[in-house]
Amino acid sequence: MARLLLWVGRVAGIGGVLLSGLAVVLRSRSVYVFAGLQIGTLLQAGIAAMLLGCLGYLAHMVERPGK
Numbered sequence: 001m002a003r004l005l006l007w008v009g010r011v012a013g014i015g016g017v018l019l020s021g022l023a024v025v026l027r028s029r030s031v032y033v034f035a036g037l038q039i040g041t042l043l044q045a046g047i048a049a050m051l052l053g054c055l056g057y058l059a060h061m062v063e064r065p066g067k
Contacts, residue, residue: 005060013053020046 023043026034034042 002060002063002065005056005063009053009056009060011053012049012056016046016049016051016053018046019043019049022046 020043022034023039023046026042027039032039
């Protein structure tokens with residue numbers, strides 16, 4: 001279970017950083033809608049994914065066997 005939480009944290013964190021970065025780059029180029037979604041929505045989804053990554057790492061630290 002601890003390994004699963006670690007991988008969820010990694011994947012969600014990396015995905016969140018990429019999604020937030022995409023939103024920042026698109027917004028700096030004055031693009032307001034991408035793939036039918038507003039850029040603010042993409043940024044919020046990226047922030048939520050990074051939060052999920054942080055919670056996955058936190059759960060991994062709490063569930064870590066032997067520590």
